[in-house]
Amino acid sequence: MEAVAKLRNNPTSPRKMRLLADLIRGLDVEKALNILKFHAKHSSVPLEKLLVSAIANWKLKNEGTRVEDANLTVKTVFVDGGRTLKRMRPAPQGRGYRIRKRSNHVTIVVDSKVVAAK
Template sequence: MRLLADLIRGLDVEKALNILKFSTKHTSVPMEKLLLSAIDNWKQKNQGEDVATANLYVKIIFVDGGRMLKRMLPAPQGRAYRVRKRSNHITIIVDSRAK
């Protein structure tokens, strides 16, 4: 997730959406949905102002660690390995550039 966040940080929204849409990384789909949600939230906050004329860009994006599911995996000789299934929290702030 952090690799994709670094790719789209500071870019225009249209360019960031294109990068996420055509990326081969597994996490690009949820991040694209999150960016679309951030754009819709910006529209609601700004009374439906047009995105194209507002010149939106990804102002801030960061990825923090989320909860971790701890599971056990059988191992030889009666032992077990711990498997940590990690998740994360993503924060995206979208803003318009000054004209």
């Protein structure tokens, strides 16, 4: 049984967040948490919180099952563009340059990996 967690309007550009999402996609949950905890990019903090939230959602759906026994993995992570705030910055000779402050939406799906019995 899979569980989903969503983060909306995170004030980081989608391109920067996708770099971190690519690191944890398909990994074991414990390994993904360790990667995000010790990564230098500032986007790793909200992504780590989102992964913890997805794990908590999975626990609620699957009461009575331990996370360690379930062999949880990060099934999918995708980052979409959110709203863009448009700002003006002064430029030479009375002009104005447009600054686009981008945001993103992140969705994480966590699922238990099926271990084949031998």
